[in-house]
Amino acid sequence: MKMTTNCINCGAPLDPTLKQCHYCGSKYFTQNETIPWNYFLKSRKIRTHAIYPLLLLIGVCLVIFIYGITFDHFSETTLIQITPLWFFPIVFGTFGFTAEKMLHYVVAGEAPTIGEAYKKWIKTFVSKHLFIGLLVSILLFPFSFFKNNYPLLIAFLGSAIWGILLLIFFNGIFPSL
Numbered sequence: 325m326k327m328t329t330n331c332i333n334c335g336a337p338l339d340p341t342l343k344q345c346h347y348c349g350s351k352y353f354t355q356n357e358t359i360p361w362n363y364f365l366k367s368r369k370i371r372t373h374a375i376y377p378l379l380l381l382i383g384v385c386l387v388i389f390i391y392g393i394t395f396d397h398f399s400e401t402t403l404i405q406i407t408p409l410w411f412f413p414i415v416f417g418t419f420g421f422t423a424e425k426m427l428h429y430v431v432a433g434e435a436p437t438i439g440e441a442y443k444k445w446i447k448t449f450v451s452k453h454l455f456i457g458l459l460v461s462i463l464l465f466p467f468s469f470f471k472n473n474y475p476l477l478i479a480f481l482g483s484a485i486w487g488i489l490l491l492i493f494f495n496g497i498f499p500s501l
């Protein structure tokens with residue numbers, strides 16, 4: 325693998341005196357070290373150019389397929405039960421792109437973590453666009469709790485949190501409505 329001059333995870337300039345990134349904690353590898361097979365997941369380029377767009381595309385295609393084409397073939401219960409199929413990839417992609425945006429602020433020195441960067445950003449956003457801002461802050465609420473700087477992990481945790489909330493809603497609250 326070609327050595328880059330920037331951190332593969334967050335894009336910050338690489339500090340040759342350190343063993344890991346000052347901003348996100350990603351480990352640096354020298355030319356003699358073996359790079360683990362899953363290291364490609366640390367690559368911001370792969371995340372923003374492949375993983376998130378692909379998941380968003382899958383989610384949108386599933387929505388079109390389920391509600392546009394096969395709608396009549398499913399019962400209401402089935403339609404509800406298969407919600408996580410499209411919901412999970414869409415939330416994952418959205419959280420991923422948001423985490424990358426926040427990571428930019430971390431590298432710019434505006435906040436120590438993605439979570440702190442989010443709190444700053446959402447405050448400004450809500451003050452500018454109250455209604456949309458509040459909706460976005462509800463969707464992205466788990467961001468306030470993230471203390472790591474790994475967007476892929478954040479995207480996974482965010483969609484897992486929403487997935488669990490969805491399950492609780494559909495299994496516990498919805499049937500009694």
Ligand SMILES: [Zn+2]
Binds near residue numbers: 332333334345347349
């Ligand atoms: Zn980094």
